[in-house]
Amino acid sequence: MIEDKNDNLPGEQGETPFSMETHDWLSKLNPEQVTEKNAVTTEGQADSGNLEAAELPSWVQAMRPVESVLESKTAAVVENQVTEQTGPLAGLSGVLPSKPGLGLLRKHPAYSTKLQVSTGQHRYATALDRLIAGETNPRTPKTTRVHSSQLLRWSITVLLFLAIGLPFVFGANKNGVQIAPATLLGSSDQGASSKLIDGLSGNIPVLVVFDYDPALSGELEAVAAPIMDRLLAKGNPLALISTSPTGPILAEHFLQTTPLVKEHQYQSGNQYVNLGYLAGGPAGILYFADSPTEAVMVTMDGQPAQWGTGPLQGIQKLSDFAAVIILTENADTGRNWIEQAGPHLGNSPMLMVVSAQAEPMIRPYFDSGQLKGLVSGLSDAKIYEQSNQSLGPTHQFGLDYQYWDSFSVGMLVAELLIIVGVVLGGVIDWRARHKDSGEKV
């Protein structure tokens, strides 16, 4: 219980300071108390007649009742003490009881059970009380106006859809009218990948890892199509594998439906074998790199994997593959293959076809030489695709050719939106600061 000291000083409201309820039998044991109280009251009245009432600090006021009670009790005790006159205790007072038996039974000093607090403490307590009470009350949700953000969202959506969709609708790229530059300058990255594919022996199997999620299959299929087109044109047998459960079916979809790739008409069991799902994440990769024949025992069809024959002819360990090509949209997955399988590759090169979002994390491995080839994002794939012109005139009109106009215009619109957003944000910020400085003046 909290009591404000200023409102209820001890003794001001008829309540005895440090009062405490006592049992009747206990109060009856102290007949001297009545006498003591009377003596103290008489002394107090006599003193108040001589001294002016002083303004005491709050902490002194808080102590005053205690002092009065203790002093009065001490005085009463001293009065009742007897000084020994003879014997070994001569000169000592209060050592032996003055009366035989239990001696004096006194009531313990009583302390108030009410907490005495200052005004500041009371204010804090009230604030805490209000805070806790506010937490238990249900809040009504504030209704905010979101029309402006919705309008902005829809505006950006319409702009992006128009930028992406108009090249499809008007068939600009199909009619030979290119909005974006039709040819891009090649870089050393694409050159390295092309040379590497061209340098592969045509009859040695290549391991292709399909480690991307269905959500980004649209991008990965477009990016991987030119490099796979070049590889399949050489006639290399393929072994497909994935550390993702959805990877094997995406691999089948890629080989059977993707433009530039499906034209090669690779047949399962003859030109390629789908080794299916490799469980265990990094541990599975390490197991496969260490001993492929033990790590993969059945193919995706549930048939026993025929290591050493068919599309897997001559393969007993990872370094027997002509090359390892990893298709992934996840930088961590790519890093796992580099870290776990890299030391087991021997002289076989490792290439990576990655999503644009994974490129910044994977590129250092290409720069350090751990990866011998890297193709990332639609722009890299477009360059690679146009370099496939040497394979025939139709080999440069794949998905990248179809998507290129939409991609270019979409990126341009996004850049313009970012610039407009930055300028608008700057203007709004400047106006807010200007307004604040005007108010201060």
Next chain:
Amino acid sequence: MPVTLSHDLVAGFISFLLTLMILSYLIGDNPAFRVAVYVFVGVSAGYVAAVVWWQVLYPRVIEPLIYGDIIERSLTLVPLILGVLLLMKLSPRTAWLGNPSVAFLVGVGAAMAVGGAVMGTIIPQTQASFNVFNSTRVGESWLARLFFGAIMLVGTVTTLVYFHFGAKTTAGGPQRSKLVIWLGWIGQVFIAITLGVLFAGVFAAALTALIERLNFIWNYLTSVMYIYGWIPG
């Protein structure tokens, strides 16, 4: 022209419908979007379960137990027991029984992660950082090599300095030295550029995925209209 319901037409219609249902999230969370998500999650879970059964559990556990010799059966019991113990984690009462399996998984995983990171990333990448200034590299002029090497060196050092949070105790409280603050600010610029590049990559990937879907919708609509003779071929 008579139109027959081919497999491609039906599959294309389902894909078209599901794409529209996902794109309906533009107007906010709605039942069509939720149905498409539930279908995706359900189909994925079912497919993954089938793949795991036929590619992992049956050939690795069931088949050796039934058809294997005594050695194969004994060896299969080890992962089987560990797997069963791991399932004990499902109940709070028996969860402690799964601790050995979890300890095995965590121990092996940590050992491989550390080993792979040291041998496959830290040492090769450190060597590659040194090699930037290698004078024997071909294909680049010494000026270009020096420039790119300097950029990489400054970027690496200042980025590391940015994450140095040591401070000296002074009368006015702990304070970083002015040199560290200055280099850290430069490192902050490199970090901001890196994050910008990451964002651009994510946007480019998402944009390509959107292009693929819109291209699919457009091709499907034009194909259907062509089949029904609404547009010329």
